[in-house]
Amino acid sequence: MIRFAAPEWALLALLLVVVAVAWRRLQLWLPLRATCLGLLVLALMQPEIRRLGKGLDLWTARPRRRTA
Amino acid sequence: MHLWPKDSALRAIQTRMQNAARRVRLPLRNRVWRGESGNWQGAGVGSSIDFQDHRPYLPGDDPRYIDWQAYARTGHYTMKLYREEVSPRVDVALDVSDSMFFDDAKRERALELFFFCAESALQAGSSLRCHAVGTVDSVPWTPGAALREAEWTRVSGPPTLGDLSANAAPAPPALARVPWRQGALRVLVSDLLFPGSPEPHLSLLAAAKGRGVVLVPYCRAESEPDLDGNVELADCETGARRTQHIDGGVLDRYRRGYGRHFEMWKEHARRYAVVVARVAAEENFHDALRADALPIGAVEMTH
Amino acid sequence: MSLSFANPAGFWALLALPILLGIHLLQRQSRRVVTSTMFLFDTLTPVSVEGRRIERLRNSLPLWLQLAAVVLLACILAGPRWLRRDSSQRVVVVLDSSVSMGAFRDELARALPAHLQTLTRVAARTEWHLLETDPARPTLYAGTELDALLAAAKAWVPHLGKHDFAPTLNVARGLAREAGVTVFVTDRRTDVPAGVEILAVGHPLDNCGWVGVSVNGDRWRALVQNHSATSQTRSWHIETESGASAETSLTLAPGQIRTLGGTLPAGKNRCELVLSKDGFALDDRLPLVRPEPKRVALAVNGDKSWDAFFNHLTGSLPDVDVASGTARADIRLEARAPAPAANPAEGRAIIFLSAPNSTTNLAGEPLAENNPLTAGLVWNGLLCKQTDPFMHQDGDETLVWQGDRPLIFLRGGRAERSLYVNFDVRQSNADRLPAFVVLLNRFVESIRAEKVSFERRNVETNQALEVAGDQAGPPLGMSGGGDASRAPFSPGFFEVRQGDRPLLEGAAHFADARESDFKAAETFDTLEGKSSQMAARNSRDDFLWPVLALALGALFLANWAATGRGPRGVRGGVAG
Known part of the structure; x- marks a missing residue:
């Protein structure tokens, strides 16, 4: 299960779209460049994969005497 | 040889330009003409x-x-x-240097412009003479007919492409060898890709009460070269070579130099009342004319 | 705060630097492009000349940007972290006390410093604890010096056979608490409680070894096993103080057990069976002594009618001497009439009821009390006659009942404790009932065990020893020091003495076949993830990472701006 620790960085992608339009000479729509920036944004969002562990030992103890 | 298209392709261009000349024509209006x-x-x-x-x-x-x-x-x-x-006189000269046929688009556009001028003149009932002008000489040329080998050799001189010793800059078309007629509309179809001052060439177009129009086909490979890193450049006409490392800065300077070259031509042309219009090769013919040639009067709408 | 790197392997990315430079140099092998505007290029930068690569590289802005991007990327991959000054952790290292670990002392000495050094770097202060899985042993080290811990681990010797690690691991986990690491150092894959990391330092060994021995008189029979997965050839011989026998070659198939036998060297009480050496040394030598059990003296006291039974009984008891008088006897065998009821006890004895013949069978099923002497014995099928019994006394400890009648009971205090057989054996089938014969044997053996006398026997390493000593005498002592209640941990000869008096001469041999099997041994660890987890806990990188990542993105954009071409398809395209 994937979730993002810092999803707010997704806004950076919008900013990059603006940059791509405003500075066309950067040619950010080229596949390699777009991939690089996409990975960067993804990394900033810090994806986390949660795996279920093998389990843990649960110990419960209760007092045997009421006065304890 | 010389990337010359087949007769069928030439005829197709000619047909297309007959149609095009019905909408747009050479600037024959608003002008007092001498002629038959x-x-x-x-x-x-x-x-x-x-x-x-x-x-x-x-x-x-x-x-x-x-x-x-x-x-x-x-x-x-x-x-x-x-x-x-009177019937206006129209002299059309096509620069047949190799750079005019640099790539498919530019070759097509150059021939289109040439046929357009011819068709436009014929439809206006003017007295038309066409010339193929090389760097050495010019020959009269009937539009639609292919130039013969002997004529190529005559206008361009012996072939130099691939000659490594050649390091000279491309030579300008021999406009002085064109028998321009008195008072004719003198149309030159040339890419103007040669160094040096435009003055001598412009004065030839404007001499003897002639009126000059220069239609300049250009392609994207020249205006926006797709170059990066180290390239070995070879001149398409002289075969001269140079190794050049190309990055964004070099490209920027190239683009500025390229722009300046044509600005210089236009500026000098104004002094001789010659119209210099650039025509992009990659666009639709009418759109390409509408971009530059139409606004500055190098061509005009028929109605 | 001090800078550390969570993933120093990330710096391998710097190898991209020479590759990048190589690419830029290789670009000199340029492609050829035909152009129509050469004269315009002629007005630009001077032609780059062959052999001026360095200058050209230095002047290339994209190259510098790309180099910077590589350095930054390597920096990001290495995971720079600012270690908090106040960060501390507790690392509890638990060593597996299994003797199989002894085969990997060198591996342990190499692996332990390397892995623990890594852990040292993830917190400003580390508190170390070194335990072993034998809960009886004290903590080996506790403190903040890693070197001291490593020294303690080097001096440590594993000594246990197969045992349960869980108790010690649970203690260790409690010691490490939430913010600590528990590292279990062993030699094979094993199940551990959650939160315990494993550092396994073993690898499969082709081990062959002695797995057991029995000595009967002069004859010995020993078992040798190939624990490996491949066929193995060894040689073996017998060593005594005065020399060694010739080598005998021995080839064993995978897993095969072979029985070897022979005679103890004449006139020698000690010898050693020696197998050629391999990776695990403990089971390569099998020390033997010529067994000399304690003998028990019996005195028989009964009329003629009992002779047959007593002869039968004494003949079935091992290592006993029938004494003529009662004075020096360890046990008296005595037949008595039911009366007089109260007999004064005189030393240890087995008292049999001697009663007139009866025709009535005792009613009811025999029922045994819970006692070591009767444990596991089955009394069904015992037939006894109804006769007058010994009279019951306070303090009697009944072992077997039939109905209300104590059939067999113990009477007397510790020094005079005697076994009373409260039915006439001659009128029953008891001497053919295994439970009855075993019970008598057990009673005699218990007396033999309590007898203070010299014996010589073969035991397993670390086996519990019950050596009877004089109550009033000095404490028992093991040769070479150590605890006299257990055999030594390593194979060899030993002696238990009370003062000057030798009580036990023994040979301890290693016989835990499970520890000799190294097929499952392997090297691995689960610490990799843990150390970065600890580093994350003890340091902060949150403010650094986005800054570096954004800087990298900016370098990308700058690089593309420097190498980029203008927009295409724009009308005119002429600058200025």
Whole structure:
């Protein structure tokens, strides 16, 4: 299960779209460049994969005497 | 050889340009022409019904043109002047240096422009003469016919492409060898890709009461070269080589130099009343004309 | 705060630097492009000349941007972290006390410093604890010096056979608490409680070894096993103080057990069976002594009618001497009439009821009390006659009942404790009932065990020893020091003495076949993820990472701006 620790960085992608339009000479729509920036944004969002562990030992103890 | 298209392709271009010339034509309006009798208003007094002016009768004048109604009114012989109808002279020269046929798009556009000029002149009933002009000489040329090998050799001189010792800059077209007619509309189709001052060439176009129009086909490979990193450049005409590392800065300077080259041509052309219009090769023909040629009067709408 | 790197392997990315430079140099092998505007290029930068690569590289802005991007990327991959000054952790290292670990002392000495050094770097202060899985042993080290811990681990010797690690691991986990690491150092894959990391330092060994021995008189029979997965050839011989026998070659198939036998060297009480050496040394030598059990003296006291039974009984008891008088006897065998009821006890004895013949069978099923002497014995099928019994006394400890009648009971205090058989054996089938014969044997053996006398026997390493000593005498002592209640941990000869008096001469041999099997041994660890987890806990990188990542993105954009071409398809395209 994937979730993002810092999803707010997704806004950076919008900013990059603006940059791509405003500075066309950067040619950010080229596949390699777009991939690089996409990975960067993804990394900033810090994806986390949660795996279920093998389990843990649960110990419960209760007092045997009421006065304890 | 010389990337010359097949006859069928030439005919297709010619047909296409016949149609194109019905919408757009060479700048033949708003101009007083000298030439043989024809459809256009000449500078002399003529026999057309297009009334121009009155003037007093002088001995020797053709009595047929005395305005008898005016004589009845005034008692003076008055000559009725009609504008002479003439056929405008149009001289079209196609620069056949190798750079004109640099890539498919540019070659196509250059030939289109040449046929457009020819068709436009013919449809206007003008007196047309066409020339193929190389760096050495020019030959008369009937539009639609392929140039023969001998004519190529005559206009361009012996082939130099691939000659590694050649390091010279590309030579300009030999415009002085073109028999321009007096008072003709002189149309040069050339990419102007040669160094040096435009003055001598422009003066030839403007000499002897000629009016000059230069149509400049260009392709994206020249205006926006797709180059990066180390490249070995080879000149398509002289075969000269140079190794160049190309990055964004170099490209920027190239683009500025390229722009300056044509600005310089346009600026000098204004002094000689010659119109220099650039025509992009990669666009639709009409759009390409509309971008530059139409606004500055290198061509005009037929209606 | 001090800078550390969570993933120093990320710096391998710097190898991209020479590759990048190589690419830029290789670009000199340029492609050829035909152009129509050469004269325009002629007005630009001078032609780059062959052999001026360095200058050209230095002047290339994209190259510098790309180099910077590589350095930054390597920096990001290495995971720079600012270690908090106040960060501390507790690392509890638990060593597996299994003797199999002894085969990997060198591996342990190499692996332990390397892995623990890594852990040292993830917190400003580390508190170390070194335990072993034998809960009886004290903590080996506790403190903040890693070197001291490593020294303690080097001096440590594993000594246990197969045992349960869980108790010690649970203690260790409690010691490490939430913010600590528990590292279990062993030699094979094993199940551990959650939160315990494993550092396994073993690898499969082709081990062959002695797995057991029995000595009967002069004859010995020993088992040798190939624990490996491949066929193995060894040689073996017998060593005594005065010399060694010839080598005998021995080839064993995978897993095969072979029985070897022979005679103890004449006139020698000690010898050693020696197998050629391999990776695990403990089971390569099998020390033997000529067994000399304690003998028990019996005195028989009964009329003629009992002779047959007593002869049968004494003949079935091992290592006993029938004494003529009662004075020096360890046990008296005595037949008595039911009366007089109260007999004064005189030393240890087995008292049999001697009663007139009866025709009535005792009613009811025999029922045994819970006692070591009767444990596991089955009394069904015992037939006894109804006779007058010994009279019951306070303090009697009944072992077997039939109905209300104590059939067999113990009477007397510790020194005079005697076994009373409260039915006439001659009128029953008891001497053919295994439970009855075993019970008598057990009673005699218990007396033999309590007898203070010299014996010589073969035991397993670390086996519990019950050596009877004089109550009033000095404490028992093991040769070479150590605890006299257990055999030594390593194979060899030993002696238990009370003062000057030798009580036990023994040979301890290693016989835990499970520890000799190294097929499952392997090297691995689960610490990799843990150390970065600890580093994350003890340091902060949150403010650094986005800054570096954004800087990298900016370098990308700058690089593309420097190498980029202008927009295409724009009309005119002429600058200025």
